[in-house]
Amino acid sequence: MDVRTMCLGLLVKQEATGYEIKKAITNGHASIFYDASLGAIYPALNRLTEDGLVTCEELSQDKRPDKKVYRITTKGMNTFEMALLQPPTADKFRSDFLAAMFFCGQMPESRLVEILDEREEFHADRLAALKELEQESQSVGETFLTRYAMMYHASNVQFLKENRYLLEADQNEDDNAEAVQ
Amino acid sequence: MDVRTMCLGLLVKQEATGYEIKKAITNGHASIFYDASLGAIYPALNRLTEDGLVTCEELSQDKRPDKKVYRITTKGMNTFEMALLQPPTADKFRSDFLAAMFFCGQMPESRLVEILDEREEFHADRLAALKELEQESQSVGETFLTRYAMMYHASNVQFLKENRYLLEADQNEDDNAEAVQ
DNA sequence: GCTTCCATGTAATAGGTTACATGATTTG
DNA sequence: CAAATCATGTAACCTATTACATGGAAGC
Numbered sequence: 001m002d003v004r005t006m007c008l009g010l011l012v013k014q015e016a017t018g019y020e021i022k023k024a025i026t027n028g029h030a031s032i033f034y035d036a037s038l039g040a041i042y043p044a045l046n047r048l049t050e051d052g053l054v055t056c057e058e059l060s061q062d063k064r065p066d067k068k069v070y071r072i073t074t075k076g077m078n079t080f081e082m083a084l085l086q087p088p089t090a091d092k093f094r095s096d097f098l099a100a101m102f103f104c105g106q107m108p109e110s111r112l113v114e115i116l117d118e119r120e121e122f123h124a125d126r127l128a129a130l131k132e133l134e135q136e137s138q139s140v141g142e143t144f145l146t147r148y149a150m151m152y153h154a155s156n157v158q159f160l161k162e163n164r165y166l167l168e169a170d171q172n173e174d175d176n177a178e179a180v181q
Numbered sequence: 182m183d184v185r186t187m188c189l190g191l192l193v194k195q196e197a198t199g200y201e202i203k204k205a206i207t208n209g210h211a212s213i214f215y216d217a218s219l220g221a222i223y224p225a226l227n228r229l230t231e232d233g234l235v236t237c238e239e240l241s242q243d244k245r246p247d248k249k250v251y252r253i254t255t256k257g258m259n260t261f262e263m264a265l266l267q268p269p270t271a272d273k274f275r276s277d278f279l280a281a282m283f284f285c286g287q288m289p290e291s292r293l294v295e296i297l298d299e300r301e302e303f304h305a306d307r308l309a310a311l312k313e314l315e316q317e318s319q320s321v322g323e324t325f326l327t328r329y330a331m332m333y334h335a336s337n338v339q340f341l342k343e344n345r346y347l348l349e350a351d352q353n354e355d356d357n358a359e360a361v362q
Numbered sequence: 363g364c365t366t367c368c369a370t371g372t373a374a375t376a377g378g379t380t381a382c383a384t385g386a387t388t389t390g
Numbered sequence: 391c392a393a394a395t396c397a398t399g400t401a402a403c404c405t406a407t408t409a410c411a412t413g414g415a416a417g418c
Binding site: 001006009012029030032033034035077080081084085088089090091092093094095096097098099100101102103104105106107111115139140141142143144145147148151152155159163166167 | 182187190193210211213214215216258261262265266269270271272273274275276277278279280281282283284285286287288292296320321322323324325326328329332333336340344347348
Binding site for chain 2: 395401
């Protein structure tokens with residue numbers, strides 16, 4: 001899903017400015033499966049306006065910069081619904097942490113322990129934050145996403161507690177001859 | 182982690198051709214947290230050769246196209262170890278599936294059920310495939326990654342079984358007024 | 363007084379994918 | 391006989407990030 005489609009989806013729920021869309025993506029429930037910068041969002045909204053999928057109203061405010069409120073059009077609604085009917089593409093997941101664990105033989109054990117500690121703490125912190133926000137969900141989609149995120153962080157914490165010994169224990173044991181092919 | 186660093190890391194373990202590196206990434210344990218196309222790998226290897234981080238030996242084969250075997254240099258080893266000492270960047274996760282669940286209000290229920298069924302099947306299939314490959318791991322890193330992947334798919338299957346009712350049940354109940362901000 | 367929030371936009375850059383180009387050999 | 395495997399490489403394209411550009415107001 002590209003930025004344009006994401007913006008369209010959020011505008012189905014409520015009109016918003018580019019700045020608000022950025023906040024909704026980064027701080028909201030969508031942050032689990034998506035992120036985008038303002039440098040991507042603003043051009044996307046201009047493009048959507050050109051294509052007639054959204055309308056744009058410029059508003060002057062006092063003591064605040066001018067802003068542009070975007071609203072989805074009927075054409076935009078149809079386009080978004082069409083997009084949702086397409087088969088979802090495969091997830092894309094990139095993790096430097098898992099890469100580091102994969103290549104742990106090339107890392108000093110002290111560094112390894114440090115990374116594992118930080119990772120455990122990271123997931124635990126996220127889980128705690130989500131528990132407080134759990135009640136705030138206002139749609140089934142949001143509830144589902146919040147629970148998914150909680151499950152994700154919880155299972156990561158548990159996995160690390162149960163399996164980090166694998167990497168920490170016999171670190172310098174053996175590195176020879178893993179087949180690349 | 183970019184393609185160059187990934188290639189370097191795999192070459193630490195064993196010499197390989199570009200084609201073999203592609204297979205190692207796509208079919209191997211790294212596929213969980215990384216992917217790259219040949220169109221990215223070949224230029225990356227040329228660049229690594231230019232920079233003296235790997236050496237390249239051209240070999241003619243009969244009944245097979247010529248190939249280039251890459252081996253990591255001391256400079257390459259050092260560079261890779263330096264890279265691993267950098268703090269790992271945050272994971273990047275993109276999921277059209279989760280996006281579709283987030284926007285489930287804009288989808289017909291029949292389509293929703295279809296997507297959920299496919300997703301459950303996908304994770305179950307992956308889990309089954311991993312169980313067969315579990316014994317093949319030849320390093321602690323590979324074992325850790327295999328177990329991580331199994332945990333990931335297993336917890337997804339369980340989550341879907343336990344929580345899909347949220348989306349399927351009161352689908353048309355209420356869509357109003359979720360705050361974007 | 364410094365940082366963050368509000369608010370938009372452009373340009374340079376990075377980092378990739380997909381398609382094109384080529385072609386023998388093996389497997390189903 | 392068609393498809394997949396082996397094997398490399400380039401060019402066009404896409405999509406997004408980061409940095410730059412601007413500037414007042416509110417919070418700490």
